[in-house]
């Protein structure tokens with residue numbers, strides 16, 4: 036094993052365990068004053084008046100921005116990726132908790148106190164506060180996957196094949212609104228120096244924040260710098276530049292001081308998206324020996340009635356390609372309500388969609404009296420049946436095999452309610468994981484000094500995946516230097532462009548750019564030495580020629596009067612998307628213990644086996660895998676944002692009532708990486724790992740609960756009352 | 761769940777339609793009984809933090825968490841919820857773990873406060889900090905200072921350090937990145953090596 040893949044400790048570990056890692060709200064910006072949001076208490080209507088007089092008279096208050104007096108933005112067109120509203124540009128209210136004012140004061144305490152004394156008068160309109168089971172107003176997404184995919188797809192004749200199938204499953208599954216809840220709340224510090232804007236903001240996309248701020252504020256992107264050296268978790272809610280970052284910049288301009296705006300936890304439920312509620316109708320038809328002949332997946336997902344752009348949760352994409360089914364139909368519809376705009380949340384589409392699909396497969400296995408793993412293998416897709424293309428690589432069979440073996444799946448009794456531990460019912464369930472391999476254009480710069488130190492720079496982000504570390508590893512291996520000599524720098528829009536840290540694409544995008552920059556640097560060194568770049572290697576601070584002769588790099592640089600040498604390169608996707616179906620895969624095997632007397636469900640054991648291509652760091656990869664699995668536990672058993680139907684207000688918008696997994700909820704988790712570098716996907720052979728492990732967890736848990744209790748739970752989260760005796 | 765089967769955007773009859781939005785910073789004096797009158801002035805206090813005396817002016821309502829983060833530039837202590845629900849703000853007061861967001865700064869004068877910045881001895885990490893790095897017991901790192909302060913106190917409190925007990929006692933600290941199994945490994949590792957060294 037080289038440096039790539041080695042389980043080295045995180046290079047930013049020391050900063051994180053000593054408290055020295057500074058997140059957005061923690062930048063030392065002298066003179067910063069504090070902004071606090073005020074949010075609407077109605078779900079639909081118009082703000083008639085924001086009554087600010089009492090608050091304005093309070094100590095320290097500098098300004099109160101309202102729809103009436105807020106600076107006008109240059110461009111407020113809603114766009115799918117860039118959400119400018121609501122930024123106080125008009126008085127319309129489309130959901131409860133929409134920002135209607137920003138209070139700026141000298142201290143945080145003063146701003147919070149004043150915000151509590153701002154009152155609004157409204158004209159309240161009738162509101163549709165929740166997506167219920169009435170789907171009469173459902174509509175076709177206008178901009179599904181940014182126009183890259185069709186919302187509906189079909190092959191063969193799914194309905195005819197279903198009607199003719201001897202074994203049929205037809206079921207409806209629902210998943211609730213869930214909130215990302217990164218531990219770091221959204222935060223922005225904005226400082227103007229003349230017409231130049233510097234913003235420290237909690238983001239998964241510094242370049243995107245720069246572009247959005249420039250466009251909305253009507254200034255040149257070259258005059259905006261966005262800085263974010265550490266992001267305290269995002270899970271999708273920091274991928275888009277949401278209104279609070281824009282409002283901080285507007286407020287800073289109004290008071291002519293740097294402004295710090297940090298959301299409180301309650302506002303984290305109303306200001307930066309959520310996983311939308313879904314209702315999914317699945318129909319499967321099969322022959323008695325387990326060939327699935329028809330699959331129909333109709334997905335309805337929640338949208339906002341506000342004029343905020345569109346987000347359509349792609350719940351059916353996995354159903355299009357996971358199994359070799361000859362007749363399949365998939366549709367996506369939206370149901371708009373008076374709530375905010377939903378957004379990407381860890382494994383958008385696949386996390387919700389796989390709950391329905393992989394539950395339905397389990398229901399079919401039960402109907403066929405067949406082992407659920409055997410049914411999946413019986414319908415294994417050797418190539419992508421939707422795109423009619425080979426997979427770039429697919430080691431799902433190996434994941435099934437390795438996971439089943441580690442779990443002891445072969446011992447599983449077919450019938451439910453067969454396993455017990457005293458009074459506790461025990462159940463074993465499994466499900467498949469999959470997620471697309473994404474990759475975007477990215478740039479990186481490498482600079483090597485005569486002292487052998489190397490800096491690697493890219494305008495990417497560290498959101499927990501270990502980007503500092505993997506950037507250093509890839510650089511070290513490519514340049515033949517120890518990791519300790521490499522300093523990775525990221526999180527600054529002034530540095531070479533990198534894409535959003537979302538869609539599990541950071542490694543495939545940024546690290547391939549690092550490899551390209553290393554090639555460029557080697558070529559420059561070769562040119563200095565008068566050698567052919569294709570024939571030289573770098574090792575231990577030397578340039579190794581084709582005949583094995585070594586030339587010290589410091590000597591080479593000195594000969595040309597140089598202290599350092601630098602190269603920047605861009606790596607762009609090739610035609611792999613046209614040639615291959617690109618996916619990572621995995622399998623979950625779960626044991627649950629259900630106490631029917633008190634309705635307690637505990638996850639007792641978990642084996643996750645993953646085909647993520649090349650593993651860059653065995654230590655941080657395992658962390659991502661267990662983290663993703665635990666995110667799935669929340670989905671399965673705990674998480675649901677509850678809406679008060681009357682007011683459209685979230686009633687559990689805090690971390691006491693919105694339950695997320697804690698340490699005592701989590702068992703030992705075995706992770707297995709079926710490591711097969713995928714060079715068809717990209718030069719490094721990585722497939723992406725941030726979201727894959729979450730996919731399928733909810734279904735595996737629900738399937739295990741069925742196996743333990745004989746009860747099929749089709750609505751997440753699975754509750755005490757679902758399993759009470 | 762119930763959904764109103766009503767026409768979207770239909771108006772409630774009789775709603776007032778007078779638009780009256782006040783100007784920014786209305787240039788009139790605040791009425792006599794504004795909340796402003798009820799705001800006590802800041803007072804000067806002294807806190808013992810990480811072995812140093814720090815003097816600062818705080819309002820009675822200022823929490824220890826906001827004093828650390830906003831006034832003393834000790835930003836290692838994190839704010840995750842500000843309501844005592846997540847543990848990100850865990851610090852030690854006289855050796856006990858407390859949520860700094862639920863502690864008023866004025867109330868801890870004269871007490872020994874330790875934050876994550878004061879846990880290491882110079883360049884020598886506290887054993888829990890070193891174990892967190894070894895076991896990769898974090899990802900984004902935002903919950904990490906709170907986890908480490910909790911873990912250090914847990915070990916000092918002398919509980920059994922079997923995995924079930926660690927999980928229970930560490931459940932006041934939320935990690936949304938889901939580093940829990942590695943946190944258990946890290947805490948257990950320190951406990952075992954302490955026991956081996958006879959340090960309890």
Ligand code: FES
Pocket residue numbers: 838839840841842843844845846847848849850859860861862
């Ligand atoms: S910030 Fe104090 S417990 Fe969450």
Ligand code: FES
Pocket residue numbers: 218267268499897898899900901902903904934935936937938939
């Ligand atoms: S490491 Fe990110 S929340 Fe714990």
